[in-house]
Amino acid sequence: MQIIILGAGYAGLRTALDLDQMLRERGRDDKVVLVDQFSYHQIVQILHLTATDRSPQEKAIYELTPLLRKTSVEFVQGHVKLVVPDQREVQFDDGRVLTYDRLVLALGAETDFRDVPGAREHTFPLRTYQHAVRLRDHLIAQFEAAARTNDPVEQRILMTTAVVGGGYTGCQFSGELAGWVSELCQRTGAPRGHARIALLHRNPRLLEHFERSSSLEAARVLDQLGVSIYLDTSVTSVEPHLLRVNDGRILRAATLVWAGGIRAPALLANSGFVVDEIGRVLVDRYMRVHDQALVFAMGDCAAIPDGSGSVVPSTASYAMRQGEHMAESLLAEVMGRAPRSYEPLKLGELVSLGPKDAVGSPLGLPARGYPLILLKKGIEQYYRASIESPSL
Numbered sequence: 001m002q003i004i005i006l007g008a009g010y011a012g013l014r015t016a017l018d019l020d021q022m023l024r025e026r027g028r029d030d031k032v033v034l035v036d037q038f039s040y041h042q043i044v045q046i047l048h049l050t051a052t053d054r055s056p057q058e059k060a061i062y063e064l065t066p067l068l069r070k071t072s073v074e075f076v077q078g079h080v081k082l083v084v085p086d087q088r089e090v091q092f093d094d095g096r097v098l099t100y101d102r103l104v105l106a107l108g109a110e111t112d113f114r115d116v117p118g119a120r121e122h123t124f125p126l127r128t129y130q131h132a133v134r135l136r137d138h139l140i141a142q143f144e145a146a147a148r149t150n151d152p153v154e155q156r157i158l159m160t161t162a163v164v165g166g167g168y169t170g171c172q173f174s175g176e177l178a179g180w181v182s183e184l185c186q187r188t189g190a191p192r193g194h195a196r197i198a199l200l201h202r203n204p205r206l207l208e209h210f211e212r213s214s215s216l217e218a219a220r221v222l223d224q225l226g227v228s229i230y231l232d233t234s235v236t237s238v239e240p241h242l243l244r245v246n247d248g249r250i251l252r253a254a255t256l257v258w259a260g261g262i263r264a265p266a267l268l269a270n271s272g273f274v275v276d277e278i279g280r281v282l283v284d285r286y287m288r289v290h291d292q293a294l295v296f297a298m299g300d301c302a303a304i305p306d307g308s309g310s311v312v313p314s315t316a317s318y319a320m321r322q323g324e325h326m327a328e329s330l331l332a333e334v335m336g337r338a339p340r341s342y343e344p345l346k347l348g349e350l351v352s353l354g355p356k357d358a359v360g361s362p363l364g365l366p367a368r369g370y371p372l373i374l375l376k377k378g379i380e381q382y383y384r385a386s387i388e389s390p391s392l
């Protein structure tokens with residue numbers, strides 16, 4: 001059987017590694033093919049550290065070919081254009097075609113600019129390693145430019161960063177940037193007093209999928225770090241170095257970061273899969289795609305029922321566990337056994353806010369402070385070990 005997994009992110013890589021190991025242990029020669037547009041696996045959860053120069057390249061990405069060397073997984077690099085389920089085909093931009101017996105969609109999500117005029121053209125998204133590097137270099141260049149001018153108005157604009165969206169990405173990036181600003185001023189000679197970070201969120205509270213107490217605590221921490229938070233504030237249009245918001249106000253900033261929403265890749269709807277309002281493929285409790293016996297979907301690109309009328313949140317921790325479960329389900333397919341349904345396990349949420357503070361509710365218990373940073377680092381180290389030595 002040829003099993004193709006589209007997307008070597010948290011969910012897809014986990015499935016490929018676990019399934020490969022399970023098949024080899026059973027002496028099976030089924031083929032596992034892992035596809036990604038990049039040559040590397042990204043540790044997306046630390047991209048806000050890359051964007052604030054706190055993490056070297058080798059920590060944010062893993063080249064896939066060496067990572068998979070000790071496995072039987074075949075890696076194919078290419079940008080997928082379309083899936084044609086009737087012909088069991090995956091089509092690439094460059095004309096290549098692969099044929100599958102089973103297909104897993106693990107393509108993650110892209111930035112949703114929500115059709116706000118100018119947002120796509122004039123803001124920085126933060127979803128990929130390349131985005132993070134571009135944002136970091138831009139920030140350094142703005143502070144360097146501020147050091148070269150004596151005009152205080154220009155300095156203020158150059159040293160202002162506006163972050164749109166108060167979810168994981170926006171909050172973690174704002175906190176990390178607040179911690180980096182003093183060092184950046186020292187390094188470039190820009191005047192510290194003009195640096196400003198504004199976090200704009202269209203809902204009444206940040207991190208709304210967190211426990212209420214945790215999201216209020218996160219806002220307090222960011223406020224203490226000097227981040228100005230604007231709640232119930234939607235951006236209506238964007239121009240170079242300028243945001244307009246719903247109450248008519250204008251914010252001038254040389255760095256505009258867009259973390260205001262995610263959408264699943266359009267190729268999923270274009271391939272004829274049934275999708276929800278943000279393009280996620282509808283699946284059942286087995287993560288099998290609606291009306292498709294041979295196709296599964298998971299991670300940020302799938303709308304997975306959580307058993308209580310809602311869908312499972314789009315986070316790395318859920319994506320990894322879905323990846324593990326998917327490997328078991330595919331093994332069941334190969335062996336002709338009935339799969340187990342996926343039951344999301346709620347382990348709580350955790351958001352870092354700068355290098356020294358974090359907020360969350362691990363295992364449902366509200367907590368704050370440096371021990372949570374250590375917990376987050378521990379989880380990350382465990383993850384790294386699990387992909388570097390898949391048998392762990």
Ligand SMILES: Cc1cc2nc3c(=O)[nH]c(=O)nc-3n(C[C@H](O)[C@H](O)[C@H](O)COP(=O)(O)OP(=O)(O)OC[C@H]3O[C@@H](n4cnc5c(N)ncnc54)[C@H](O)[C@@H]3O)c2cc1C
Nearest residue numbers: 007009010011037044080107108299300314315316317319
């Ligand atoms: C800055 C930031 C910080 C975050 N922090 C946290 C956190 O602290 N905790 C947490 O739980 N979650 C966090 N998240 C969310 C988390 O990263 C995502 O939920 C997670 O990455 C989803 O995993 P996935 O496998 O579904 O998709 P991804 O990890 O995004 O993988 C998708 C893969 O598909 C590939 N791909 C996409 N389109 C194509 C195509 N057309 N052709 C070929 N390949 C393609 C991509 O290159 C990518 O490798 C954060 C997200 C961001 C952006």
